[in-house]
Amino acid sequence: MRGRALWVVAAVAAAVAFFVIWPFFRQGSNNAVGPAGLAGSPAPVFDLLDDRGAAASLAGYRGKVVVMNLWASWCPPCRAEMPDLQRLYARYERRGVVVVGVNEGESAQRAAAFAQSLQIRFPIWIDDQQRYGRIYAALGLPTTVVVGRDGTVVHGYDGALTYSQMQSAVEPLAAK
Amino acid sequence: MIAVLVLGSAICACALAELLYPGQAVYHAGWLNVAVAAAAVLVISGTLRSLRRVQAGRARIALVAFAFGTVMVAVAVVSSGLLAPDNHSVVGAPGQSVRSDELGGSLVFPFVGQGAPQPVVLERGGNAQTIENVRLDGSFLLHAVPRTVVAVEARDTRGGRLTITQPTGSVFLSPVLLMQGTQNLAGMSVAFDSFAVPAAHHVVKAVLFTPDQTVRLPAATSGYAVLFDVEDDAGNEAPHGIGLARDGVLVTLGGLQLRPHVLTYPAIDVIAIPDVTVTIAGILLALLSGAAAVFFESRLTPRAASQ
Numbered sequence: 001m002r003g004r005a006l007w008v009v010a011a012v013a014a015a016v017a018f019f020v021i022w023p024f025f026r027q028g029s030n031n032a033v034g035p036a037g038l039a040g041s042p043a044p045v046f047d048l049l050d051d052r053g054a055a056a057s058l059a060g061y062r063g064k065v066v067v068m069n070l071w072a073s074w075c076p077p078c079r080a081e082m083p084d085l086q087r088l089y090a091r092y093e094r095r096g097v098v099v100v101g102v103n104e105g106e107s108a109q110r111a112a113a114f115a116q117s118l119q120i121r122f123p124i125w126i127d128d129q130q131r132y133g134r135i136y137a138a139l140g141l142p143t144t145v146v147v148g149r150d151g152t153v154v155h156g157y158d159g160a161l162t163y164s165q166m167q168s169a170v171e172p173l174a175a176k
Numbered sequence: 177m178i179a180v181l182v183l184g185s186a187i188c189a190c191a192l193a194e195l196l197y198p199g200q201a202v203y204h205a206g207w208l209n210v211a212v213a214a215a216a217v218l219v220i221s222g223t224l225r226s227l228r229r230v231q232a233g234r235a236r237i238a239l240v241a242f243a244f245g246t247v248m249v250a251v252a253v254v255s256s257g258l259l260a261p262d263n264h265s266v267v268g269a270p271g272q273s274v275r276s277d278e279l280g281g282s283l284v285f286p287f288v289g290q291g292a293p294q295p296v297v298l299e300r301g302g303n304a305q306t307i308e309n310v311r312l313d314g315s316f317l318l319h320a321v322p323r324t325v326v327a328v329e330a331r332d333t334r335g336g337r338l339t340i341t342q343p344t345g346s347v348f349l350s351p352v353l354l355m356q357g358t359q360n361l362a363g364m365s366v367a368f369d370s371f372a373v374p375a376a377h378h379v380v381k382a383v384l385f386t387p388d389q390t391v392r393l394p395a396a397t398s399g400y401a402v403l404f405d406v407e408d409d410a411g412n413e414a415p416h417g418i419g420l421a422r423d424g425v426l427v428t429l430g431g432l433q434l435r436p437h438v439l440t441y442p443a444i445d446v447i448a449i450p451d452v453t454v455t456i457a458g459i460l461l462a463l464l465s466g467a468a469a470v471f472f473e474s475r476l477t478p479r480a481a482s483q
Binding site: 105 | 244259270287338349351374375451
């Protein structure tokens, strides 16, 4: 009887030891770095201004798929990617997909002039404090985040995307 | 039995010291943790031996409970001392989310807005806990420590805002310099950092002077000040590229308009401690059961002696 009691005590002690020790061996469930690591988390919403000075927010696009592209005029890959984003916008707008270009850190005038030079029709927002760049863990520019209809980040991409990559990201989410 | 109680109490005292005076380097020393583990082994073997000698049944149960409590405490102390990481600071930029495996979550640093900065938030499994000043978190003590950082505004000569990047920093797209480097300049230890302005093809080094240091500068001024050193992409000094800017004041250097804003912003010190729940529970168990063991045994001993 006494021996059994000691075994019970030892078993409880082992359980306590496991409880104390396991936190030092736990690993993160999502070790992806950069924007890819945001997949599955709610997309942060900030109030910004667009390139014409009007209020703009991701909250206004709830129920739509949003392709949010972070860019700057000094970034050559951003310039190269812009025509494909415009093509994507033109093709998928009727299917509930919106492309938003978020300029990181530059003035509205500079962003507007850049968009005009490339005949961009999708909304351009001005993130002068570069908040989206930080919260989306941008490793560089361009950075693209696809936000689902429920406001959750579906994909995050570091670097320029080809048109076919954009299509494969958006097609499964677009309305039929 | 007395030797067991004394040894167990020493383990509990050691754990209590680690909770009351956290963060001492000695807690991670191998000799201390080996000593605590050895003491725990001696408590177990001493308890087994004492069980044969102790006469009161209740005293025996209390002695086992005492040993159990002591071993709980010893496991918490030794695992923290040998397995936990050394004390370290987690420094993040506003808006940055820093993954922490030891905390099993992410530390989310607040954006800088008007007024006092918001506290850092520990996000874990859908829960968010703010770290206002000090927070106990299982085997860690999280301490919010104010640091001085510099938010920089860069503009071209026409006043148009320019993107600031930190290719060598922890966050690429951040206009907030965390000032983690230090160097000696004119006999003063000063914090520095650097950033790039890609649109202008410039790299800028920023050196922060505290109010105490600012008054010792040749261009005597007051309050915080930042020395900017503007270079081109190739590392050549930009013409008229070095100058001192007071907090909040715009200066034109090397073809750039720069304005520093000195801010106080929290970092989080992560300090390993023995698991609080297990340690407190173990100490209480040891305290109560140790007292009970002495009480029951002393009550029985005079009676047994008289018979």
